[in-house]
Amino acid sequence: MSSTPAPWSQEEFEAKLRGRSTSYHIHHPFHVMMAAGTLTRAQLQGWVANRFYYQISIPIKDAAILSNCDDREIRREWIQRILDHDGYHIGGIDDPGGIEAWIRLGEAVGLSRDDVTSLRYLAPAARFAVDAYVNFARRQPWQEAVASSLTELFAPHIHQQRIDTWPTQYPWVDAAGLHYFKQRLTQARRDVEHGLRFTLDYFSQTRALQERALEILQFKLDVLWALADAIMLSQCEIEIKGPKAKVAP
Amino acid sequence: MSSTPAPWSQEEFEAKLRGRSTSYHIHHPFHVMMAAGTLTRAQLQGWVANRFYYQISIPIKDAAILSNCDDREIRREWIQRILDHDGYHIGGIDDPGGIEAWIRLGEAVGLSRDDVTSLRYLAPAARFAVDAYVNFARRQPWQEAVASSLTELFAPHIHQQRIDTWPTQYPWVDAAGLHYFKQRLTQARRDVEHGLRFTLDYFSQTRALQERALEILQFKLDVLWALADAIMLSQCEIEIKGPKAKVAP
Numbered sequence A, B: 001m002s003s004t005p006a007p008w009s010q011e012e013f014e015a016k017l018r019g020r021s022t023s024y025h026i027h028h029p030f031h032v033m034m035a036a037g038t039l040t041r042a043q044l045q046g047w048v049a050n051r052f053y054y055q056i057s058i059p060i061k062d063a064a065i066l067s068n069c070d071d072r073e074i075r076r077e078w079i080q081r082i083l084d085h086d087g088y089h090i091g092g093i094d095d096p097g098g099i100e101a102w103i104r105l106g107e108a109v110g111l112s113r114d115d116v117t118s119l120r121y122l123a124p125a126a127r128f129a130v131d132a133y134v135n136f137a138r139r140q141p142w143q144e145a146v147a148s149s150l151t152e153l154f155a156p157h158i159h160q161q162r163i164d165t166w167p168t169q170y171p172w173v174d175a176a177g178l179h180y181f182k183q184r185l186t187q188a189r190r191d192v193e194h195g196l197r198f199t200l201d202y203f204s205q206t207r208a209l210q211e212r213a214l215e216i217l218q219f220k221l222d223v224l225w226a227l228a229d230a231i232m233l234s235q236c237e238i239e240i241k242g243p244k245a246k247v248a249p
Helices: A010-023 A029-036 A041-068 A072-086 A097-108 A113-117 A124-139 A142-153 A155-169 A175-205 A207-235 B010-023 B029-036 B041-068 B072-086 B097-108 B113-117 B124-139 B142-153 B155-169 B175-205 B207-235
Strands: A088-090 A093-095 A236-243 B088-090 B093-095 B236-243
Touching: A010 A142, A010 A175, A010 A207, A029 A041, A029 A155, A029 A207, A041 A072, A041 A097, A041 A113, A041 A124, A041 A142, A041 A207, A072 A088, A072 A097, A072 A142, A072 A175, A097 A113, A097 A175, A124 A142, A124 A207, A124 B124, A124 B207, A142 A155, A142 A175, A142 A207, A155 A175, A175 A207, A207 A236, A207 B124, A207 B207, B010 B142, B010 B175, B010 B207, B029 B041, B029 B155, B029 B207, B041 B072, B041 B097, B041 B113, B041 B124, B041 B142, B041 B207, B072 B088, B072 B097, B072 B142, B072 B175, B097 B113, B097 B175, B124 B142, B124 B207, B142 B155, B142 B175, B142 B207, B155 B175, B175 B207, B207 B236
Parallel strands: none
Antiparallel strands: A088 A093, A236 B236, B088 B093
């Protein structure tokens, strides 16, 4: 008898993936402040300006996945993500795309287009966190990079929260700027359906693969958390209160 | 008449490079605490455990430089750095190398070898900062990667500080553990002489190149600062005091 544990059922595996929502950056102190309406105008601007680097890195990350993927069917689905973010002009449709929508969010919070696109407010550690995600997609097998996109499971909630709370908590933000979040509500749901279906199938071949998928999802959650840390440290005065509860032995 | 500014003299350029010491991580709150002797045993252990990831990444970074470098003379000099960190057994000499010395530093602060080498205490953002340095060396021309090593200009000071202060401020640390810092005092001085000579020559071809070298040095200073931020957040309880003095416009 093999001592290798049997794979979890797909339902059980999916529940374990969804269970990682506890590490989603919606729980990060900076995002808690954002949802509570206690960020200053400059802090919200700082978040939009820093997060822009994530936005412009997404299509580069997705292109890395395409460049590693020898499955045409997957490429035909996955390319939609690049089109969504970069925008496109195909067959009479002219979509300015998610990056342009984010620049307009920048304008809605009072930044100029150049403030956003110049990256002049980008904190180095924010860049390092985002680049970790791009480099993961460049260097790991495309199946792993697909699994790393599954933080989208948790994204509709945070987008909806912003749509619901900003108009009352940050009434000075031009409401047109919320277009990005509204658009992503639909797109993220569609994307994650594809990514989740693939991950549940591919990684359910063995328990070890399922555990690897959880590790990959955790890596991506860590990227988003580290991005929030970097933004927090660049936007907030902090004070060291004392040592953390024992980390090292 | 060209509007391109003339290159700085090599003396002036070197002074500008050295002037960047104001952003060196010796000024980071966590390192200030370390020098003041106020870190707890667990915090010092946390620093050693996290910083180990930097130590094991250095030879990978240097191998990336070799792999991009078509100049045999440079490779013959640069390979010494890999030998220093990985250790070697050549011509009857048996040098365990800097990584092994760092593991012994880990033991000297009360960690087990496995605590250090397993990376179980590594903060994700510490990994992202260090990986940014490795990826810079992988993707940029080797001449730029050489310039990025120039934070070694500032390293002897911080090593000497540890050698001087630890025996009284952290008397529980086994003194044999300080061997790494003592060894690096000599090695870093030799390495930086080579890197600095090359940078002053190569980047003095134009003012634009000199400015690029300063930008590269700043990138590497940002890597070390972000590493210290990651360690601080993983080892310290912090409190958000309020917004930073205006960052965004």
